[in-house]
Amino acid sequence: MPRSPQRSLVPGLLLASLALAAAPPVLAADAGAPISLTVDASDAPRKILHARMAIPAGPGAVTLVYPKWIPGEHGPTGPIAELAGIKMTAAGRPVAWQRDPVDMYALHAEVPAGASSLDVAVDYLLPAVPEGFTSGASASAQLVVVSWNEILLYPQGRPADDVTFAATLRLPPGWKYGTALPVARASGETIEFKPASLVTLIDSPVIAGAHFRTLPLNPGKSPSHVIDMAADSEAALAIAPEHAAAYARLVDEAYALFGARHYQGYHFLLALSDHVAHFGLEHHESSDNRVPERTLLDDAPRRKHADLLSHEFVHSWNGKYRRPAGLATPDYQVPMKSDLLWVYEGLTQYLGYVLAARSGLSTVEDSRAELARVAAYLDVRPGRTWRPLADTAVAAQILYDAPDAWASWRRRVDFYDESTLIWLEADVIIRGQSNGRKSLDDFCRRFHGAPGGPAGVKTYTFDDVVRTLNEVEPYDWKTFFVTRLTSTAPHAPLGGIENGGWRLAYGEAQSDHLKAIEQADGEIDLTYSLGLTVKEKVSALGLTLEEDGTLKDVLPGKPAAEAGAGPGMRIVAVNGRRWSKDVLHEAIAAARTSSEPLELILENSEFFKTCRINYHEGEKYPRLERDPSRPDLLTEILKPIAPKVPAAAKGTKPAS
Numbered sequence: 001m002p003r004s005p006q007r008s009l010v011p012g013l014l015l016a017s018l019a020l021a022a023a024p025p026v027l028a029a030d031a032g033a034p035i036s037l038t039v040d041a042s043d044a045p046r047k048i049l050h051a052r053m054a055i056p057a058g059p060g061a062v063t064l065v066y067p068k069w070i071p072g073e074h075g076p077t078g079p080i081a082e083l084a085g086i087k088m089t090a091a092g093r094p095v096a097w098q099r100d101p102v103d104m105y106a107l108h109a110e111v112p113a114g115a116s117s118l119d120v121a122v123d124y125l126l127p128a129v130p131e132g133f134t135s136g137a138s139a140s141a142q143l144v145v146v147s148w149n150e151i152l153l154y155p156q157g158r159p160a161d162d163v164t165f166a167a168t169l170r171l172p173p174g175w176k177y178g179t180a181l182p183v184a185r186a187s188g189e190t191i192e193f194k195p196a197s198l199v200t201l202i203d204s205p206v207i208a209g210a211h212f213r214t215l216p217l218n219p220g221k222s223p224s225h226v227i228d229m230a231a232d233s234e235a236a237l238a239i240a241p242e243h244a245a246a247y248a249r250l251v252d253e254a255y256a257l258f259g260a261r262h263y264q265g266y267h268f269l270l271a272l273s274d275h276v277a278h279f280g281l282e283h284h285e286s287s288d289n290r291v292p293e294r295t296l297l298d299d300a301p302r303r304k305h306a307d308l309l310s311h312e313f314v315h316s317w318n319g320k321y322r323r324p325a326g327l328a329t330p331d332y333q334v335p336m337k338s339d340l341l342w343v344y345e346g347l348t349q350y351l352g353y354v355l356a357a358r359s360g361l362s363t364v365e366d367s368r369a370e371l372a373r374v375a376a377y378l379d380v381r382p383g384r385t386w387r388p389l390a391d392t393a394v395a396a397q398i399l400y401d402a403p404d405a406w407a408s409w410r411r412r413v414d415f416y417d418e419s420t421l422i423w424l425e426a427d428v429i430i431r432g433q434s435n436g437r438k439s440l441d442d443f444c445r446r447f448h449g450a451p452g453g454p455a456g457v458k459t460y461t462f463d464d465v466v467r468t469l470n471e472v473e474p475y476d477w478k479t480f481f482v483t484r485l486t487s488t489a490p491h492a493p494l495g496g497i498e499n500g501g502w503r504l505a506y507g508e509a510q511s512d513h514l515k516a517i518e519q520a521d522g523e524i525d526l527t528y529s530l531g532l533t534v535k536e537k538v539s540a541l542g543l544t545l546e547e548d549g550t551l552k553d554v555l556p557g558k559p560a561a562e563a564g565a566g567p568g569m570r571i572v573a574v575n576g577r578r579w580s581k582d583v584l585h586e587a588i589a590a591a592r593t594s595s596e597p598l599e600l601i602l603e604n605s606e607f608f609k610t611c612r613i614n615y616h617e618g619e620k621y622p623r624l625e626r627d628p629s630r631p632d633l634l635t636e637i638l639k640p641i642a643p644k645v646p647a648a649a650k651g652t653k654p655a656s
């Protein structure tokens, strides 16, 4: 469906746009004429995309830029190093270009007299590394996700909303595709899109593949919601009817939560492959979700990724429509300020978690186990004693890719999970203070809801969040957030769990949810016993190669660290026997009744050492325990709120 070219801009953003518009003109003859962009993805299985652009331009100096700050990635992650084969011509003659010596993302050229257009050819070298976000692996032999920002240049100095692209995409023979980008016409493997602003283009990636299926979630209804899935096999597309029905309920539960929509149709793009990077990236009318090939078939990856699509879907409201002012930049070169990511990502993490439970993508039991997992790891992270949560948001651009080693001391992008605890606490406070008449749902309707309509951006500040919360339920919300954001206390904020009727507790039994996460991650989590996490298997490109045993992280102050273990060391033997997952678990259990230390032989860059760990308390795993002295608000929060419609009347026949 076409998107309105009009975007609502708040004054701050408008001023920034005007400032850019007032910059010296760099293109004389172009005005609003669209840039034509033809991307040939027929070589995607060989990990290369080819593109040609015709950029309307009069004679004179021109600077073209490559998108640097990528929305949703909150950092300067545009993969400029992968741009190759850059050739420029005008009126059929070669045009020399020079890279700016300071800004690697800017290319300068001179359009000769008599020319009215600068023609640019570029290739994008699709990375094979299955890590990172969109700049990670995006193609396999069977599928590709085309992120337009990776395969285009645009004239410097104009707001991205004012630059129009007319894009055409060519796919490998027989491949099918899905995207939120409005299509003008398609014939065979060539798709011609309607002219769209640069913002809409970059906001609308295309998924395509040899094994492809579109799953309608609300057939016959408007706006339409679909899952466009591409997989490395036909078998991987076979979503079970009950899971398809849960995704259909996600659409209803999100609408019931927010009370309005800010899109004209929504596409969940779902790549199922072990050969692409695994993550989710939000867009206004779609989301780019990439998971292992068997996620729809196998229990462990399905449970691990249960709230991925719900998280990305929430972003259409929280992140795309309502956006922190510092993240609403006029183009892709202006640096972003990410201090409010505890709202943008943190509230999304909480709502994605809640909606997964309300729609049945996650069971209530799994949801409780997940909350215990999150609360427990944050509660023992020693890094919280020096780095306040606020700094994890401000420093997001350097923390997303931070290594696993010493993660507990460095902290990572904790503004996701820790904000789940904080927003849960806010929800519980509203429910408690209002005697159950109000909840955070009321905040969402007020902040993210009506009036609905086509995609637009409405920015906000910290004060807007506080003011809206006060309109819902008066409380000292400013102090509430400032305290939690600036705290360097040694423990996590558990008020939401505790006042929600539950307690964080530890026991020897590991919940099925935690087992599923461990299995999906290929990791052994001994955080609460020895104080370390172990890579179970060496894997590359999705293939398991051998038993690993590398210590992913070691928690300062815990028994393993006290005994001299460090991240990156590899377990060779446990109590004199060659290591395996079972041998390690059995040794921890046996140490309960032994006075001898648990002995690990560790390899550290070709050298071996023996670590004697004095730990005798057995396995420990987190769980939530009911506190009968308080009302069970957590269970209340996780209950569905969408009106129940009889299946026959609803007409959603999932998964055919």
Ligand SMILES: [Zn+2]
Pocket: 282, 311, 312, 315, 345, 348
């Ligand atoms: Zn997110």
